[in-house]
Amino acid sequence: MTAEAVAKLPPLREVIAAHGLRASKALGQNFLLDEQLLDRIAAIPGDLSGKTVFEVGPGPGGLTRALLRAGARVVAVERDERCLPALAELSAAFPGMLEVVSDDAMAVDAHALAGDGAHIVANLPYNVGTALTVGWLSADWMPWWASLTLMFQQEVAERIVAPSGDGHYGRLAVLAQWRAKARIAMKVHRSAFTPPPKVMSAVVHIEPVEAPEDVAFRTLEKLTAAAFGQRRKMLRQSLKGLPGALEALEVAGIDPQRRAETVSVAEFVAVARIMGTPATDRPKS
Missing domain, CATH: 3.40.50.150 (Vaccinia Virus protein VP39)
Structure with missing residues (x-):
């Protein structure tokens, strides 16, 4: 035209x-x-x-x-x-x-x-x-x-x-x-x-951009939904109903007394990666 x-x-x-x-x-x-x-x-x-x-x-x-x-x-x-x-x-x-x-x-x-x-x-x-x-x-x-x-x-x-x-x-x-x-x-x-x-x-x-390796969107979605669903609570409370999440926090070295808004994107990705890794292959905290 x-x-x-x-x-x-x-x-x-x-x-x-x-x-x-x-x-x-x-x-x-x-x-x-x-x-x-x-x-x-x-x-x-x-x-x-x-x-x-x-x-x-x-x-x-x-x-x-x-x-x-x-x-x-x-x-x-x-x-x-x-x-x-x-x-x-x-x-x-x-x-x-x-x-x-x-x-x-x-x-x-x-x-x-x-x-x-x-x-x-x-x-x-x-x-x-x-x-x-x-x-x-x-x-x-x-x-x-x-x-x-x-x-x-x-x-x-x-x-x-x-x-x-x-x-x-x-x-x-x-x-x-x-x-x-x-x-x-x-x-x-x-x-x-x-x-x-x-x-x-x-x-x-x-x-x-390229996605981080070994991280599933659905895992990250569930993790963030739980963490921010009760954003005023500490992670140890908001994530206790999500299988593997608290263990993954420990492996990632993230204090479970923190609240979700203080956790960086990279830290959430690290936790989601650990949650998707078989327990026998996870690094020791």
Whole structure:
């Protein structure tokens, strides 16, 4: 599509008005209309020209436009049927570049739709954002996706990137950081959205790195769920119901009187590795 044709796309506000769209609170929708801001978000993963992007909840297609302008092929999953006519118009404006799947992102196989090496870029619906992210982080490693660029409530974003000892540090930080690099790439003021949400937002960029050897995601997931499920308690209390956890703490040399928020990502990984190692092969503490 030529630059002139792109320039002739109607403003997003006109698209929303023409199709009678209103953000649905039940679907966790808040529309971004600032096209310069959307272009900045689309630039976070790097050069997307000729690459595939998987987008969740495109709504009227604001971020979708920016991704298409960046040269990406976009596979967008939208469960709100009211938005499909607006997305169809955008698909017609970018022939062969946009595939819209009318479905629930929690139910589809993103890998099958987007293929290996796709980037995931989305202004995630608030009500499913964390669940989707944990699902992508639980993929086999190295994962099928090349990067995650995701809009969250700022509090959730801070939970993803927090270091140990920080008030936001918890299970989500460990699951994101043990085999990936996570950073807040941009903060977005609530006034940028229509309608404005009650909270600030932020875009998190996550890139996968090699996973530590001999550590299973499911083991780490159970360990952190137990440790942070009762975060005010000492580890000796919060982990006593998880088989092998207290023994692994001892082998790793971690004081069971510590609380979960003081345990680093590397220490959680060490404990999970020991839990997955047969007792006869474990080092002596």
